[in-house]
Amino acid sequence: MNKEQLFLKIREILVNQFDVEESTVSMSANLYEELKIDSIDAVDLLVQLKELTGEKIAPEKFREVRTIGDVLDALTTL
Amino acid sequence: MKYLDYMRRLFGTALSFAVFGIAGLIMGLLLFPLLFVFLRDDLARQRVARRIIGRAFAAFVWLMKILGVMSYEIVGRENTETGPNHLIVANHPTLIDVVFLVSMFPDADCVIKEAVTRNPFMRSTVMAANYISNNACDDLLDSCVVRLKKGSSLLLFPEGTRTVPGRPIEFKPGAATVAVRTSARVLPIAISCAPLFLTKDEPWYTVPATRPHFVIRIMPPVSLRDLVPGQQDQRHARHAMNDALRSLITSGLTDASVRSGATRTGTLSQLS
Numbered sequence: 221m222n223k224e225q226l227f228l229k230i231r232e233i234l235v236n237q238f239d240v241e242e243s244t245v246s247m248s249a250n251l252y253e254e255l256k257i258d259s260i261d262a263v264d265l266l267v268q269l270k271e272l273t274g275e276k277i278a279p280e281k282f283r284e285v286r287t288i289g290d291v292l293d294a295l296t297t298l
Numbered sequence: 299m300k301y302l303d304y305m306r307r308l309f310g311t312a313l314s315f316a317v318f319g320i321a322g323l324i325m326g327l328l329l330f331p332l333l334f335v336f337l338r339d340d341l342a343r344q345r346v347a348r349r350i351i352g353r354a355f356a357a358f359v360w361l362m363k364i365l366g367v368m369s370y371e372i373v374g375r376e377n378t379e380t381g382p383n384h385l386i387v388a389n390h391p392t393l394i395d396v397v398f399l400v401s402m403f404p405d406a407d408c409v410i411k412e413a414v415t416r417n418p419f420m421r422s423t424v425m426a427a428n429y430i431s432n433n434a435c436d437d438l439l440d441s442c443v444v445r446l447k448k449g450s451s452l453l454l455f456p457e458g459t460r461t462v463p464g465r466p467i468e469f470k471p472g473a474a475t476v477a478v479r480t481s482a483r484v485l486p487i488a489i490s491c492a493p494l495f496l497t498k499d500e501p502w503y504t505v506p507a508t509r510p511h512f513v514i515r516i517m518p519p520v521s522l523r524d525l526v527p528g529q530q531d532q533r534h535a536r537h538a539m540n541d542a543l544r545s546l547i548t549s550g551l552t553d554a555s556v557r558s559g560a561t562r563t564g565t566l567s568q569l570s
Contacts, residue, residue, distance in 0.1 A: 238533075258471040258537065 221273065223292055230288060233268055247289040269295065300507070303366075308505045310365030315502060318358055323419055325354065330422035340428065345405070347426035352404025355397045362394070368495075370512035372402070377516045380483065383449050384519060387473050388487035389547050390455040391463075393496035395489050398514055399453055406451040409438070442476045451485075452476070456543065460498035467548055474540035477522060478532055484525075486517040486543060488550025515550045 221229070227247070234240040240255045251257040257265070266282050269291070277294050285291050330347060337343040362368055378384075386406060388399060400408065412433040415424045424431075430441050446452050456473035477484055490513040493506040525542035526535050 256537070258540070260471045260475060260536065261533070 310367040344428040356401035374516035384485040385482040488515040490552040
C-alpha cells in the first residue's frame with residue numbers, strides 16, 4: 221500500500237468511526253487538537269492500522285505522532 | 299518587611315519539605331514495615347495505613363499553614379456527605395494538591411506513579427496502603443473500575459500531571475472513561491492557588507512575592523446522567539463526559555487563580 225492509499229484509508233477510518241469531518245482531514249491536521257481524537261481513540265486507530273498494514277507501530281513512536289502526516293511517516297518508515 | 303516575609307516563607311517551605319521527607323522516611327523504613335508484621339489482614343492493614351497517611355498529610359498541611367508558607371480554605375464540605383463511593387476528580391495546579399486531598403479523603407484509592415512504588419523508601423508505604431500503581435496502562439483503567447465498584451472512593455487528577463501554568467486545563471480521557479464505565483457519582487473539586495507556587499516548571503524554592511492562598515472548592519456531586527444526557531455509545535459518552543468535567547472544574551476556579559495562571563510566579567527580584 222502506498223502513501224496515497226494509506227492516507228485515504230486513514231481518512232475513511234477517521235470519518236466513519238471518529239466523527240471527523242472529511243474536509244478537515246489533511247496531512248498537516250493535528251489529531252488531538254484539530255480532529256478531537258483522544259489518546260484512547262488513538263490506541264483504537266493504532267490497532268486498526270496494524271490490521272491494515274500487518275505492521276506494528278511501536279507505542280513509543282506513536283506517542284510522538286501529532287499529525288496525520290506523522291502517522292504516515294511512522295507507517296512507511298517501518 | 300516584604301523581604302522578611304519572603305525569607306520566612308522560603309525557610310518555612312524548606313522546613314516543611316525537610317520534615318515531610320524525614321517523616322516519610324521513618325514511616326517507609328520503620329512504621330509501615332512493622333505494620334506488615336503486626337497486621338496480617340490486608341484490608342485491616344490498608345485501613346490503618348491510609349488513616350496514618352491521612353493524618354500525616356493533615357499534619358503537613360497544618361505545618362505549612364502555621365509556618366505561613368500558604369493559607370487555604372475548603373469550600374463546600376457539605377457536598378461530601380452523599381457517601382464514600384465517589385469518583386473524586388480534581389485539577390492539579392501544584393505539588394501539594396494530593397496532600398490536601400488525601401488528608402480530606404484518607405480512605406480513597408489513589409493512583410501512584412510506578413517509580414514511587416519501586417522506590418525502596420516509599421515502597422512499604424504504598425504497598426501497605428494498597429494504592430493503585432500506574433505501571434500497566436491496560437490494567438490501570440480496569441483496576442480503577444474494580445476499586446470503585448468495590449465501594450470505596452477513587453481520587454484522580456485527569457490532567458495526568460500538574461497543569462502547565464498559563465495554559466487552559468486539559469483532561470486526558472482516563473477519568474472520563476472510568477466515570478462512563480462505572481456510572482459512579484463524580485465529586486468535582488476545583489483547586490485554585492494564587493499566586494501560584496510549586497508548579498510543574500518551577501523548583502520548590504521559587505517562592506512567590508506574596509503568600510499563596512489555596513481555595514479548595516468541593517462542588518456538588520454529579521452523575522453521568524446529569525452531564526451526558528441521552529443514550530450514547532461509550533466513545534461519545536467519554537468525550538462528552540470529559541468536556542463536561544473540564545468545564546465544570548474550570549468554572550469552579552477562582553478568578554484570581556485563573557488570572558495568576560497567566561503569569562509566572564513572582565520572584566525575589568520583583569520585590570524591590
